[in-house]
Amino acid sequence: MIDLRTSPTFGPSGDELDGMLRSFFRAEVPDPWPTMKAPPAVVKFQKPRRSTWLRIGPRLAIAASVGLLLVGYLALGSIFPKHEPNGGINGPTIGKNNPPRRVHTPGGREAFMWEEKTPGDRPTIIIQLQEIKGPSNR
Amino acid sequence: MKPRPQPPGPQHADFEALYERHSREVWALVYARWMNADVALDIMQEAFLRLWKQWQEGGEILNPRAWLLCVARNLAEDFAKSAFRRNGTQPPQSMNGVRGHDPLPLEQLERQETFGRLRAELEKLAPPDREILTLRYGLDYNASEIADILEINPTAVHMRLSRARQRLAERLTAQGMVNVP
Numbered sequence: 097m098i099d100l101r102t103s104p105t106f107g108p109s110g111d112e113l114d115g116m117l118r119s120f121f122r123a124e125v126p127d128p129w130p131t132m133k134a135p136p137a138v139v140k141f142q143k144p145r146r147s148t149w150l151r152i153g154p155r156l157a158i159a160a161s162v163g164l165l166l167v168g169y170l171a172l173g174s175i176f177p178k179h180e181p182n183g184g185i186n187g188p189t190i191g192k193n194n195p196p197r198r199v200h201t202p203g204g205r206e207a208f209m210w211e212e213k214t215p216g217d218r219p220t221i222i223i224q225l226q227e228i229k230g231p232s233n234r
Numbered sequence: 235m236k237p238r239p240q241p242p243g244p245q246h247a248d249f250e251a252l253y254e255r256h257s258r259e260v261w262a263l264v265y266a267r268w269m270n271a272d273v274a275l276d277i278m279q280e281a282f283l284r285l286w287k288q289w290q291e292g293g294e295i296l297n298p299r300a301w302l303l304c305v306a307r308n309l310a311e312d313f314a315k316s317a318f319r320r321n322g323t324q325p326p327q328s329m330n331g332v333r334g335h336d337p338l339p340l341e342q343l344e345r346q347e348t349f350g351r352l353r354a355e356l357e358k359l360a361p362p363d364r365e366i367l368t369l370r371y372g373l374d375y376n377a378s379e380i381a382d383i384l385e386i387n388p389t390a391v392h393m394r395l396s397r398a399r400q401r402l403a404e405r406l407t408a409q410g411m412v413n414v415p
Binding site: 113114116117118120121122123124125126129130131132133134135 | 245246249250253257258261271275282286348349353367368370371372373399402403406
């Protein structure tokens with residue numbers, strides 16, 4: 097049994113509780129105290145820095161290639177204009193009610209030719225041909 | 235490829251001097267949390283390793299001592315979260331009663347039994363009480379040194395220490411280990 101009658105906290109003569117606590121905690125403190133060395137420094141390698149031209153060169157090459165492709169496309173388009181049969185977008189189109197136009201028959205006579213479309217769910221296109229009777233045909 | 239030049243800053247000697255100065259108090263604070271000397275050693279060394287790493291990365295630490303104490307406290311709390319995983323389904327306290335096969339002298343048995351009961355009562359105290367008791371009795375720090383670590387004034391150290399001893403004495407008295415008039 098430990099007597100706790102007087103126990104100055106920081107006094108020179110601790111009581112038995114102090115003694116017990118001191119011996120308990122000192123037994124817990126590692127002895128000898130472990131040493132610790134700083135770990136070896138990790139040497140970090142860094143990639144050599146490439147010059148600005150080396151870094152942006154590939155991007156410039158790609159941009160130039162795309163530009164050349166566009167210029168080539170436009171140049172070829174201007175050299176070889178698009179061929180549109182039947183007058184292109186302004187020419188007659190089958191299925192539309194085009195106005196009559198003057199044509200030559202295989203026999204060399206002049207005639208009007210036009211198209212007509214019948215109404216309904218299944219329209220039928222009829223090509224009309226009417227000979228032009230004039231002084232040249234007499 | 236060429237090695238990156240070492241940043242100017244604390245070197246090995248600084249680290250080892252810092253370890254020599256503050257490792258015990260870092261250990262004491264973690265020990266007071268877990269009442270386990272080995273765990274406290276592991277956590278203390280981990281805190282110092284982190285400080286070294288921080289230095290190596292060029293981080294500026296204005297107050298290494300406060301930094302170490304803070305990191306050690308945080309690591310001790312993290313240890314609480316992973317304690318179950320580390321110990322499995324066996325609580326760590328259950329290992330305290332495991333003894334070796336070698337017969338011990340009677341005095342040593344008595345001492346071990348006393349310490350075992352004292353440890354059990356210390357574990358029931360609040361961590362701040364254990365901190366102050368560990369610093370006082372484990373490291374033999376005086377009031378001003380303890381005040382410096384705990385960032386309180388020496389008067390508060392006296393008060394806290396007195397209360398911690400009182401609480402412990404009450405528990406030990408209830409256990410029949412000590413006699414309070």
